[in-house]
Amino acid sequence: MVFLLLIYLTLGKQEINENTSVKSSIFLVLNTVLGWLYFAILESSQIQGTLGKQIVGISVTDLRGNKISFGKATARYFGKSFFLVVWIAATIVAIMGEGTGSTDSPYLILAGILFILGLIVLVVGYLMAAFTPEKQALHDIMARCLVERASGQPRAIPWKSLVALAIAGFFSSKILAMIPEAPNDPNNDTISEPTPTETSPPTRPRTKYPKVSTKENRIFGPLIEPDDRLKEAFKGVWKLSYSVGFVVHESQLSMTGPSGVMFTQFFDSDINQTKTILQKIELLSSAKGLVLLGSDPTNLDSGEIDSAYSADNFRVAQRPDGTFEFRNYSLSDDGSIFESPVEAEFSGYPKLGVQMAELTREVKQKLNTEIGSNVITEEQGVLVIKVFDDSPAEKANIRPGDVLQEVKNRTVTSPSQVQEIVQSSYLFLPIDIQLNRSGENINLSVQPECCMTQEE
Structure with a gap:
């Protein structure tokens, strides 16, 4: 009890939550170190026990009734504080689990198992005192020590060591307070009420993030x-x-x-x-x-x-x-x-297998004059100049002189538009084309094949 009061006064009350996992680990380590020094120094001193043991009139001795050494006191402390070591390991593993971002991470499961093991060690270790001949707990057996009634002779308390320990704990608490905590969830932050202004606040540009797929591939x-x-x-x-x-x-x-x-x-x-x-x-x-x-x-x-x-x-x-x-x-x-x-x-890229040109009024007049008849009636679209042998266009019955007007329900007026649509189409899967042939509108289906040549 006296030790817990000392820890509270030196390290202070540290808030431990899900956002301070690293800080809680450091707190547990400092708590373990200060506890070790407190118990080891006092139990190996002339008073042979902590201040709490002095109050209830008991002391720690070796099996012969003599004062124990600092090493034995250290072994005795870590024997009864072994559960803290397990809990520190559990905290570190839990931090690793939080880093995965998954609520069912195996690290979190392992952390829970370690915490339970530490609790079992704590309870069983002290219960052993009720079932051993010399009333020894697990840590007493490990350090080969006994806890007996004090002889009643006044002994000097090592105040210098205790003061030094308290000063070390005080500075440790200051260092611990300087460690930044992880930021809280922004959705839980309290938003202060904005002050009304005449001008509208600037719009924050929206960051474009990739969409997460719903698929989880094995x-x-x-x-x-x-x-x-x-x-x-x-x-x-x-x-x-x-x-x-x-x-x-x-x-x-x-x-x-x-x-x-x-x-x-x-x-x-x-x-x-x-x-x-x-x-x-x-x-x-x-x-x-x-x-x-x-x-x-x-x-x-x-x-x-x-x-x-x-x-x-x-x-x-x-x-x-x-x-x-x-x-x-x-x-x-x-x-x-x-x-x-x-x-x-x-x-x-997928191809149709045609040579094309942009149809304009001048091109229309020139071609009709060369042919000697008004074969081309449209004044806008994409003119088919040549159809290559055994090409998808030939198989779909596209002919020279045809005027492409729509490809995949998109109006086209230049060869580059047709190429862009075809190149963005799937191989062998049909695309719909609307064309004009000698004044007649015709709908065809063409299956693009591989692949476009330099001539095309």
Whole structure:
């Protein structure tokens, strides 16, 4: 009791809460050190006990009834304060758990277990005194000491040591008070009532943060959206080759930025033929780097989700020369992860297979004059000059002289607009085109293929 009063007067009352975990750890350490010095100095002194023991008339001796040494007093103190050491460890582990930001962190569970163990050591250690012949608690047995009635002879109290200990505790409390606490939750801060002013306060610019994905991937953990620069870097068509087990997979990945599709072909020995799988692909960022996350693997032969095919996942890293390195990850039914290197090559962008020019009134008059008839009736749009052999445009029956007016429900007036829309489209998936042919409006569907040539 006297020791607790001394601690209160020297260290002061320290507020311990969830925002002062580091401070509470330091407080426990200082409390342990000051307690050790207090008990060890007094129990190894001529009075053979703390001030509290002097009041109740008991003293600490060795097994022969003699005064104990400072070393034995130290062993006795740490024997009965071992629970504090365990609690300090529990506090440190709890701080580590808070740093993870998760309420079910294993660190927090371990901290709880350590706290309970410390409590058990405290209770059992003192209860042992009721069941031992010499009424020895656990710390008395560890230090080979006895607690007996004092002889009654007056002994000098080591006041110098106690004063020095009190001064050390006082300065320790000042140092502890200087340690900054972690900031409280801003949502809990008290907001003072603003003073009315005639002018409106300046608007604070809104910071743009990445949106956190709702997906929790079993391979890569939590996923968030990457920045816009990386989204642009992945636009286009990629040719990927990788192995799952001993089966080689050949894929064409078509990305429009943050999302895409992938067509994968491989030989399925179960059906003894080549299978083609279509997957949705999403570009995300994880603690392990950029990832391309596959989902909904669909068998193109049946048009249904292929339950036997594990969706592909890729981790992507950027080399010093700016190119990208891919690695494939797939998850088996038993939860094991397969990893394999990927041969990756950027192929280009989806194409229609046409040469185009911007249609103006002057171009219209010139072409109609050269042809000798009013074939071109529109004065605005994108004129098809040439259609390449075996191109997506030829397969969709687009002809030279056609005037493109809308692509994917967007009005187009220049070849660059058409290219931008097509390059932002998925490979092999149809896009709607509205064109004018000799005064007649026609709607067509075109499947872009890979990949745009220099001539186009």
